[in-house]
Amino acid sequence: MISRGHEEDARPSPSPEKGWIKADFHLHTAEDPKDLITYSARDLLHRAHTLGFHALAITLHDAVLEDSSLSETAINLGIRLIPGAELRLEGADVVVLNLSKKEAAEIHKLSDLAAFRQRRGKSALIIAPHPFYVLGGSMGERLLEYIDVFDAVEVCHFHTAWFNRNRRAIEIAEAFKKPLVATSDAHRFHGFGRHYTLIEADPDAGVEGIFEAIRNHCVKPVSPDMTNAQLAKQLWCMFVTDKWNQWQARRAKRG
Ligand SMILES: [Zn+2]
Numbered sequence: 001m002i003s004r005g006h007e008e009d010a011r012p013s014p015s016p017e018k019g020w021i022k023a024d025f026h027l028h029t030a031e032d033p034k035d036l037i038t039y040s041a042r043d044l045l046h047r048a049h050t051l052g053f054h055a056l057a058i059t060l061h062d063a064v065l066e067d068s069s070l071s072e073t074a075i076n077l078g079i080r081l082i083p084g085a086e087l088r089l090e091g092a093d094v095v096v097l098n099l100s101k102k103e104a105a106e107i108h109k110l111s112d113l114a115a116f117r118q119r120r121g122k123s124a125l126i127i128a129p130h131p132f133y134v135l136g137g138s139m140g141e142r143l144l145e146y147i148d149v150f151d152a153v154e155v156c157h158f159h160t161a162w163f164n165r166n167r168r169a170i171e172i173a174e175a176f177k178k179p180l181v182a183t184s185d186a187h188r189f190h191g192f193g194r195h196y197t198l199i200e201a202d203p204d205a206g207v208e209g210i211f212e213a214i215r216n217h218c219v220k221p222v223s224p225d226m227t228n229a230q231l232a233k234q235l236w237c238m239f240v241t242d243k244w245n246q247w248q249a250r251r252a253k254r255g
Helices: 041-050 068-076 101-105 112-123 167-175 207-215 228-254
Strands: 020-027 055-061 084-089 092-097 125-128 152-155 180-182 196-200 219-222
Touching: 020 092, 020 125, 041 055, 041 068, 055 092, 092 112, 112 125, 112 207, 152 167, 167 180, 180 219, 196 207
Parallel strands: 020 055, 055 084, 125 152, 152 180
Antiparallel strands: 020 196, 084 092, 092 125, 180 196, 196 219
């Protein structure tokens, strides 16, 4: 059951009910090698702390952020920071959690995920992000072919009452008994905090404890519909502000 309604009605609660942890496992920050993002991983951690998050994964495009001082900040803020990446494999994005830089560099094709899965067993988690969104990298119907390597299917944040490409993903997740996780796939600071997953697990459960709770469907994805005004803002950011910033950055680089 996905908690929806309108975004305004779904202000992130600073402290979810006892026994549940608040998590977002698909996030981008300024350290991203592909996208131009204006807030750092450290900014995001502090914001997450304010919003009552217990677990995060910063999933840069094709890169794992390994930074011990960042991990230390996360510990001090009471946030479990799980290493991860959003890998583009044969044109399809895949979110892999709890992997190292070295492991990420060894995954090139969708078929490599099976070997990774076998090697790592339950200590890693593989999510199919926005599988039916055509902009960017989506798996589409290939999700069916590779469904066995996935632990969970993402509910993409980009939906309104009248536009929702999550329906097919939800149908497949239900058919194959895969849990749904909601994420913000944040590329902008204001895009973080409204879409997340509540997981029934102890805040002190290790990474594997959290993954186990997800696999056991002890999750409540929270993903409210965008209002038309929020949709307009998002599209403006994607197609105007971001493009302008990218152009400025390229110009600055050229000197
Ligand atoms: Zn992403």
